Amino acid sequence: MPIKNSRVILKGPAGSGKSSILLERYKHMIEKYHVPSGSILILLLNRSQSLEWRKKTVLSGSGAIWRTSYYGFIQSELKMYYPIVLKKCPHIKRKELEPVFLTFETAQYLLSMVIDSKREKEAMFGGLTSSTDRISIDIAGNLVKAAISNIPHEEIGKRLYAALEKKDETKKRLYEDMDAIISDYKKRCMELGVFDFGIAVDLYNNYLFTDDEYKRHLIRRVRHLIVDNFEECVPSEVDFINFLSDHADTCLISYNPEGGFGLSFGGNIEYARSNLKSGFEEILLNESLTCSREMSEFADRLYGSIMNDASYEPEEFKCVERAPFCELRSEMLENTAERICRLINEEGYRPGDITVLSTYAEPVTEYVLARRLEKEGIGIRNLARRNRVIENPFSQALITLAHLCHPDYGILPNIDDVRDLLLMVLKIDPIRSSLLAEEICSQKPFARFPDLEFPGLTERIGYYNVEKYEYIRNWIEEYRKGGYLPINEFFQRVFLEILLTRDTNDEDALQTKKLIDSSRSFVEIVSRFGRNAGRDFLKMIRSGIKGAESIFELEEKISGDHVLLTTPVSFLASSLQSKVIILTGTSSENWYPRSIRELTNSHVLAKTWNPVNVYTEEIEEDNRKRYLATVIRAVVKKCGEKLITFESVLSANGFENEGILSEHIDRVLGRI
Numbered sequence: 001m002p003i004k005n006s007r008v009i010l011k012g013p014a015g016s017g018k019s020s021i022l023l024e025r026y027k028h029m030i031e032k033y034h035v036p037s038g039s040i041l042i043l044l045l046n047r048s049q050s051l052e053w054r055k056k057t058v059l060s061g062s063g064a065i066w067r068t069s070y071y072g073f074i075q076s077e078l079k080m081y082y083p084i085v086l087k088k089c090p091h092i093k094r095k096e097l098e099p100v101f102l103t104f105e106t107a108q109y110l111l112s113m114v115i116d117s118k119r120e121k122e123a124m125f126g127g128l129t130s131s132t133d134r135i136s137i138d139i140a141g142n143l144v145k146a147a148i149s150n151i152p153h154e155e156i157g158k159r160l161y162a163a164l165e166k167k168d169e170t171k172k173r174l175y176e177d178m179d180a181i182i183s184d185y186k187k188r189c190m191e192l193g194v195f196d197f198g199i200a201v202d203l204y205n206n207y208l209f210t211d212d213e214y215k216r217h218l219i220r221r222v223r224h225l226i227v228d229n230f231e232e233c234v235p236s237e238v239d240f241i242n243f244l245s246d247h248a249d250t251c252l253i254s255y256n257p258e259g260g261f262g263l264s265f266g267g268n269i270e271y272a273r274s275n276l277k278s279g280f281e282e283i284l285l286n287e288s289l290t291c292s293r294e295m296s297e298f299a300d301r302l303y304g305s306i307m308n309d310a311s312y313e314p315e316e317f318k319c320v321e322r323a324p325f326c327e328l329r330s331e332m333l334e335n336t337a338e339r340i341c342r343l344i345n346e347e348g349y350r351p352g353d354i355t356v357l358s359t360y361a362e363p364v365t366e367y368v369l370a371r372r373l374e375k376e377g378i379g380i381r382n383l384a385r386r387n388r389v390i391e392n393p394f395s396q397a398l399i400t401l402a403h404l405c406h407p408d409y410g411i412l413p414n415i416d417d418v419r420d421l422l423l424m425v426l427k428i429d430p431i432r433s434s435l436l437a438e439e440i441c442s443q444k445p446f447a448r449f450p451d452l453e454f455p456g457l458t459e460r461i462g463y464y465n466v467e468k469y470e471y472i473r474n475w476i477e478e479y480r481k482g483g484y485l486p487i488n489e490f491f492q493r494v495f496l497e498i499l500l501t502r503d504t505n506d507e508d509a510l511q512t513k514k515l516i517d518s519s520r521s522f523v524e525i526v527s528r529f530g531r532n533a534g535r536d537f538l539k540m541i542r543s544g545i546k547g548a549e550s551i552f553e554l555e556e557k558i559s560g561d562h563v564l565l566t567t568p569v570s571f572l573a574s575s576l577q578s579k580v581i582i583l584t585g586t587s588s589e590n591w592y593p594r595s596i597r598e599l600t601n602s603h604v605l606a607k608t609w610n611p612v613n614v615y616t617e618e619i620e621e622d623n624r625k626r627y628l629a630t631v632i633r634a635v636v637k638k639c640g641e642k643l644i645t646f647e648s649v650l651s652a653n654g655f656e657n658e659g660i661l662s663e664h665i666d667r668v669l670g671r672i
Contacts, residue, residue: 006250008563009230009276011257012285013296014634015577018254019228021283023056023568025252026226039223040101042067043241045232045262048574069195072239074204075101078195081214088207091190099203100194100525104140107196109135109540110529114185121454124177129171130598132382133543138599141179143186143198145600148234148266149607150205153182153198156605169389178599192528205236215243224250231259232267232573233282235607238275245277253280259305260630263595263602264327270608288637290577295319295643299636305664306629314670321644322669329585332648333365336584337372339644340563343580344378351378355578357635359590360384361567364652369565379562384570393498394508395515397421401494401542402487402534405479407446409535411542417443425472425498426465436460449473472498487534488520533619571638581639587647587657592628596620628661 010018026042027036046069053067078085079098086095102110112132118124125135146156157175164171189199204571207209208214226234227241245251254278260269288296298317304310323339326332336356339407343349358365361384370380380543395401403413418437422428428436439454441447450457452470461469475498485493495512519537526533564576583590595602596615603623604615636643647662666672 006252007245007277008252008283009278009280010252010254010283010285012254013256013258013288013473014572014637015288015290016256016285017289018285019052019575021285022226022228022252022254023053025034026057029250031225035224039221040066040226041073041224041244041378041603043067043073043228043233043237044319044572045229048576049228052575070234070240073199077208078200081208081217084211084214085203085207089190089203091187092193093191094193096193098524100202101197101200102189102194102525103521104197105540106522106525107140108133108136109536109543110189110526111139111181111185113531113536115139115179118181124181125174127174128598135599137407139182140196140198140621142178142600142605143182143196144201145198145602145605147198147201147205148236149268149605150236151605151607153186153202155178155611156182159609159611160599160601160604162611163523163601163609165614165616174599177457194528201236205618209240215456218244219247221249224248225252225268225335225437227251227253229259229262230255231257231269231272232262233272234266235268235271238268238272242277244274251280256634258630258633261569261627261634263627264569266602268606268608271606274608280636282641285556290638292319292634293642295602295639295641296637299633300641301662303629303633303670304638305667306625306632306660312668312670319639320665320669321642322665322671323644324586324645326646326648328650329648329652330368330498330512332584332646333368334372336371336582336646339582339646340369340373341376341378345376349580350561351380351563353579354582355564355566355567355571355576355580356380356498356582356584357568357571359567359588361570365584366565369563370512373563379560380565381560381562382572383564392511393420393424394511394611397424397499398491398494398515399510399538401498402490402538404440404447404449405476405490406484406534406538407448408484408534409538411535411538413441413447418447426461426468427464428460428462432460432462449476486520486523487537488516488523491516491519521541545597557612560637568635572631572634577638577640579640580642580644583635583643585647585651585657585659586645587649587659587662588651588660589657591632591659591661592624594620625660 010021012018026040026470029040030037042053042065044053044067050067050069053065057065057067058499072090072103082097082099085099086092093551115132116124118528119132128135130138142156142160143153145151146153151159157179161167161172161175186199189195195203197371222244225244230238230241233241241253247252255272257273262269270272287293288299291299294317298320301310301312305312323335326335340354340356343354344351356369361382366380366382373380396417397420400417403409403417415434415437416572418440419430422433426433436457436565439457443450449469450664451473452458452466458466484490484539491512495516499508499512522537522540523533526536564578566574601615603609645662645665647657649656651657663672
């Protein structure tokens, strides 16, 4: 391909080598044609794909590699060209050099505060039983879905209500309440110059991308465009790619016509398909290289069975193994673990050859599998799970000290947290730590370390710990008297003056840095809303916020020789493939989730939805089947040698499973 005026679309199913060709073409541009890497924009789906590119694009003569997700690109552009946005957008009252971006967790927390206030003072959402957290997640998601589809935020509730099959005044009021909260939340964020994902996309599309001078700059900077997974792009990203493709010297796009698993994060294959640029050279890659022809045939038949109720002549698929039904889910997980052990100990597979797919990949599944595998010395990593901040012992100690030092916040530490703190800083045994923790938590009017005169205290902590105990006690008492620090500065001081010892390892230091950075960002944002940011941060942590995961931690998860546990969508959104894939709970309805929820519907908030239509149960069922068929076909085509399925009659809650995936697998295998 010449370097000038190349317009190429690689079309092929999952595992057909599209991403590998894009990577090789990128290397060719750098090494043969000496194209400056800073002029090549690489748009990827997520951090997992970015990690794959990072590992394979360390080239001699290459400068900084411009690889990013669409959301990452938007944030960097808003930072660079923020003066243009400030000039054109009258709603931003707080003028600063750079915008401030909310993490999803912070946005959810701020929305929760608004919702709690409205529920208490104005009796909003009176007809809902959902928790405030659930409502805030749905509303934050609605804002993003609307922004990427260029739907004005004022129309979100109206659009959702208009699509309902059964309308009544209670539901109408719910959507009106949601619109009111969205309006208040967005207005306040805009005024203060803090933006979540949805608002950032809205700002970019309506104020920056409409500026002619900015577009000229953009065209000069992006001379070459590489796009992976075009089929999973959100609608506004599709429009952005099409604009750049008209002006760039080179445009290389990979497209999987069998895709469409990205509905949950706004992907819209229908819009992407209908807006594929004409005039591109098409290179067809018809064969999946990550699976055998037998596996590929099974995947296509399974898709046809689910989507069209297609029937086939019975055929033996030796690559597919169906484990017998179990009555209980716990028994199913135990059997799954035993099968993994046999794969490794008897059939010669390495742990890294095996991936277990669970629709939630929740801690119970992870625990049951890990408990059995550990007996054989086999490791397992959960790609789908992000640890809660307080699950790290060092972070938990920092949080517990924050509770003890800020009694006015009204967040009392519990006995277990204080016990763990004592175990860490005083190194005394669990029994004495528990007894002392009870004494600390029982102090009035709030928890505090008793002085050394307290009966039996010295014996309890040990004479060699008296000095350390007294130092911590005095430190807390002095801090309470001296006025509270911003919570990020508090964490830094506690780390340096109490927790840092010669035993502190790199992991402890890294977790502390992450907590400090997270709290600093939170304080900067929440303080603008006139709230006590320190107290709010501690409340948010206690509610179970997940820690942000760096690309290096992601790399650690997927590297090494261990069994991988993840969800089907997380697996597909990564660059992973596996020799053996184990599907758990194939009789569960969770394999084809509903789109209709109380306050959201991904299909109705899509750009391709006609707002005058009604979203019926028939449409919902068709969409659920299409999602299941798409996901399972893509999963199977990334399975190299053996597909094993497990299922149980009863779910974890004791209800009978009524999912359709299991039935269709049996149909394709000729068992029914």
